[in-house]
Amino acid sequence: MTPGLEAAYAEPHRRYHTRRHIEHCLEMLDAVPDLTDRERRLLTWAIWWHDAVYDPRASDNEALSAELACRELPALGAAPDETEEVARLIRLTAGHSVDAGDRLGAILVSIDLAVLGAAPADYDAYARAVREEYAHLPDAAWRAGRSAVLQRFLEAPVIYPDPRIRAAREAAARANLARELSSLR
Structure with missing residues (x-):
């Protein structure tokens, strides 16, 4: 986790959307079978960043969280296609709707x-x-x-x-x- 994420999940207005929510999501991800290393890495990043921006008065939290992931993930070694996939997954958590056949999206939304x-x-x-x-x-x-x-x-x-x-x-x-x-x- 980056220092920015640590600070975000500790914001005083958060009661549910905290680091504990992220940890619970990661525990659930650990129990998902049959993921490739790449899929697990993408889902791990998506979990960490999906609620990075959380303002209950705003309607663009997921979009802003996806943008933040796009800015920060390259420094952690994410390739451009990985960064874009993580951003796509994060954006799915806005409406919790997933297209048929979107296995990673289905896993992330269900875990969330x-x-x-x-x-x-x-x-x-x-x-x-x-x-x-x-x-x-x-x-x-x-x-x-x-x-x-x-x-x-x-x-x-x-x-x-x-x-x-x-x-x-x-x-x-x-x-x-x-x-x-x-x-x-």
């Missing part, structure tokens, strides 16, 4: 969303932390915005595009999302 399928107590801690990150919003605006996000996930054919992670977490994620959505109404 893993918390949705966590045990209820862990999910609730995540939901509270995200609310703290959005403390600038009044309750009515928070409830409306958060409800819309949760509803979009629930209406999606699948939450986890990676089949292995889907099998392990999809049912729990849908139960957690429905429970939180009910609590917001």
Whole structure:
């Protein structure tokens, strides 16, 4: 990790999007079988940089995180095609939508969303932390915005595009999302 990333993930407004989130994502990546060394390296970089820029008031965090990765990865030995692929993967985390056949994108998006399928107590801690990150919003605006996000996930054919992670977490994620959505109404 670069000093800039260390500082970014320690920003005081972060409650969920911290280094602990990154470490959890990396732990999940360690459990993914059948990756080449290059694929694992690309996903590792994408995980490290995907939330490097995080301002709950902004809508371009992923784009800015991708740009930051493009600036910093060459100094770590990334080739231009690797840098562009990492940036592409990071941008996927904006909408968590992946084209069919995009294996690396499916893995990254699924890992990023893993918390949705966590045990209820862990999910609730995540939901509270995200609310703290959005403390600038009044309750009515928070409830409306958060409800819309949760509803979009629930209406999606699948939450986890990676089949292995889907099998392990999809049912729990849908139960957690429905429970939180009910609590917001």
